[in-house]
Amino acid sequence: MSEANVNTGEKKPRVIIGFVCERSIPITEMIDAQKALVDDPETKIVILPCSGMVKPTQMELALTKGADATFVCGCAIGDCHYRTGNIMIRERLEGERNPKLRKATDKRRVGMFFYTMKDRRTFLDALAQFKAAVSDIQ
Amino acid sequence: MYKKFLQLTKNLTVSLEKGVNFLTTHEHNPLYFHGALPLYTFWFLIFSGIMLWMYYIPTLERAWSSVNYITSLPVFLKDAAGHLVLDKNGAPIVDAVNSATGIPYGAVVRGIHRWGAAAMMITTLLHMFRVYFTDRHRSWRWLPWISGVFLLLFVLFVGITGYLLVWDARAYRMVVETQDWLRAMPLIGNWSAEFLVGGTGINDYTLTRFFFFHIGGATLLFVLVWVHFIRLHDPVVTPSRATNFLTLGFILVAAGALPAINITEQLIQQFPSLASDRAYIGSDSPAQIGVLVETMRYDAWYLFPYYLINKAGVGGAWAILGASTLLLMVAPFYPKDRRDNLAAVIEAKCTGCTFCSLDCPFEAITMQERAPGSKFKLIAVVQEARCSECGVCVGACPFQAIELPNTHSKTIEAEVLDLLKTGA
Numbered sequence: 341m342s343e344a345n346v347n348t349g350e351k352k353p354r355v356i357i358g359f360v361c362e363r364s365i366p367i368t369e370m371i372d373a374q375k376a377l378v379d380d381p382e383t384k385i386v387i388l389p390c391s392g393m394v395k396p397t398q399m400e401l402a403l404t405k406g407a408d409a410t411f412v413c414g415c416a417i418g419d420c421h422y423r424t425g426n427i428m429i430r431e432r433l434e435g436e437r438n439p440k441l442r443k444a445t446d447k448r449r450v451g452m453f454f455y456t457m458k459d460r461r462t463f464l465d466a467l468a469q470f471k472a473a474v475s476d477i478q
Numbered sequence: 479m480y481k482k483f484l485q486l487t488k489n490l491t492v493s494l495e496k497g498v499n500f501l502t503t504h505e506h507n508p509l510y511f512h513g514a515l516p517l518y519t520f521w522f523l524i525f526s527g528i529m530l531w532m533y534y535i536p537t538l539e540r541a542w543s544s545v546n547y548i549t550s551l552p553v554f555l556k557d558a559a560g561h562l563v564l565d566k567n568g569a570p571i572v573d574a575v576n577s578a579t580g581i582p583y584g585a586v587v588r589g590i591h592r593w594g595a596a597a598m599m600i601t602t603l604l605h606m607f608r609v610y611f612t613d614r615h616r617s618w619r620w621l622p623w624i625s626g627v628f629l630l631l632f633v634l635f636v637g638i639t640g641y642l643l644v645w646d647a648r649a650y651r652m653v654v655e656t657q658d659w660l661r662a663m664p665l666i667g668n669w670s671a672e673f674l675v676g677g678t679g680i681n682d683y684t685l686t687r688f689f690f691f692h693i694g695g696a697t698l699l700f701v702l703v704w705v706h707f708i709r710l711h712d713p714v715v716t717p718s719r720a721t722n723f724l725t726l727g728f729i730l731v732a733a734g735a736l737p738a739i740n741i742t743e744q745l746i747q748q749f750p751s752l753a754s755d756r757a758y759i760g761s762d763s764p765a766q767i768g769v770l771v772e773t774m775r776y777d778a779w780y781l782f783p784y785y786l787i788n789k790a791g792v793g794g795a796w797a798i799l800g801a802s803t804l805l806l807m808v809a810p811f812y813p814k815d816r817r818d819n820l821a822a823v824i825e826a827k828c829t830g831c832t833f834c835s836l837d838c839p840f841e842a843i844t845m846q847e848r849a850p851g852s853k854f855k856l857i858a859v860v861q862e863a864r865c866s867e868c869g870v871c872v873g874a875c876p877f878q879a880i881e882l883p884n885t886h887s888k889t890i891e892a893e894v895l896d897l898l899k900t901g902a
Contacts, residue, residue, distance in 0.1 A: 357894055374900055384897035386890060389819075392837070393869030393885070397876075401891055406898045418510030419495070421614065422868035423839040424712060429873065438833055439876040456492050 356383040357402040360413040361391040363421045365463045392425025396441045409474040411451030487611035506720035512608045514717045515601035522594035536689040541645035542764040546740045548584040589733030599779040620810040625706040627806045637780035639692040650765035662792045709841045819867040819884040821860045827879035830856030834871035
């Protein structure tokens with residue numbers, strides 16, 4: 341899980357669902373009308389008020405309904421606009437806080453990123469690494 | 479216009495923090511611990527203050543000399559020509575007759591108290607500006623902000639009373655100017671001026687009163703901190719270890735390099751640069767009632783009200799300080815946000831599991847007892863005035879029993895399915 345190792349596999353995942361906090365990366369400037377990332381059309385985005393609003397079951401829904409991977413992107417740790425939303429979702433995905441991901445969920449396909457509105461490029465790089473790692477999963 | 483200004487300040491703040499991240503790494507960036515730093519520096523003040531308290535005597539006759547006893551630097555013997563008298567090893571000899579013996583490292587402990595106070599005001603202002611610049615002071619956050627304004631005023635009050643306790647010439651002038659400032663108030667002006675010193679004039683009880691103001695004010699800071707935290711879930715009270723050491727290093731190095739001392743005529747003869755107004759870290763010679771010193775060493779962090787009194791007059795100081803406080807007080811109430819997405823509990827689904835209540839960042843959800851005979855004992859109740867519409871409670875609920883009406887879970891799930899269809 342999390343920001344995975346760099347992988348050089350050429351096979352790319354088909355579709356990624358990202359749950360992105362509207363106050364973290366400048367997401368509204370980064371998507372097209374179909375809510376796909378302009379720099380990566382395979383990644384579709386659901387925008388939320390805070391990353392802490394994401395339910396693990398919603399990420400599981402994305403995976404069970406056909407997404408190759410899913411991720412959440414919140415504000416930088418220590419800088420959540422709503423104080424603790426990013427910490428809450430991180431702890432839920434790491435299994436330290438309820439509600440958690442089900443044990444059967446392939447956690448390698450679940451990513452999490454925490455960046456500020458100035459980290460557009462850094463986020464895209466981390467996402468590319470995550471996708472490369474996911475594409476290598478058999 | 480104002481919102482655009484706040485957006486601009488937020489952009490600049492985030493850029494600054496990103497720059498600091500390069501130096502400190504993200505985990506140890508002090509700017510991410512801006513709220514914990516004032517509390518951390520406060521501990522230095524408490525412990526150094528307790529050490530100073532053991533030797534401080536709050537009377538007109540002995541206050542200055544007790545502080546001087548704690549902090550005096552050794553006075554060295556000089557010959558008739560003014561040169562230091564050296565022993566056989568070449569070291570200067572301490573003047574055992576004229577030199578107060580002092581407490582070992584007393585000047586450093588007082589320096590920690592003094593520089594810790596500066597650090598506390600600096601970090602408090604950093605916290606305030608960071609919160610304001612990132613637009614985290616408005617609407618449902620009004621209580622932390624307003625209590626923060628009171629905290630700022632009390633930190634200032636405690637700092638100023640600390641300057642009075644030394645009872646040097648500067649302290650006497652500060653008392654006279656404070657009384658002038660208080661007398662300018664209508665109706666209660668004269669009473670306030672007399673209350674300050676405990677009588678119609680400075681008397682034996684005055685310093686005891688200042689001592690109470692200083693310690694009592696510092697104690698009251700804890701009560702205000704409690705109010706400050708009351709609507710915050712799990713407030714950050716401990717900076718990162720690296721930030722702790724950085725702050726500790728700043729205070730210790732400053733206290734060691736520039737210890738707080740009483741600047742006497744004897745010391746000025748020994749170190750002429752201490753006569754400069756810039757040596758504001760030191761205190762003056764003992765107060766003499768009725769004798770006002772012409773110049774005053776201003777400490778930028780705590781004594782700016784006296785600078786204002788001297789530059790703008792008593793009325794000007796009232797106007798500037800009053801207007802500034804008023805602006806800070808109204809800041810959280812303007813501009814008002816549209817609040818149409820408050821969390822709502824679906825009673826039929828709520829099991830009373832408390833997850834939402836435990837996770838709410840602003841303590842906006844309380845658990846209340848259900849009517850007798852209900853299937854579940856408790857039900858979550860949203861305090862609407864405190865709700866930030868963040869949806870953290872929605873993420874916490876395993877039963878879909880709490881929702882943001884305009885960002886419903888069903889809508890999000892439908893959006894996920896829709897995106898998967900279009901992406902296939």
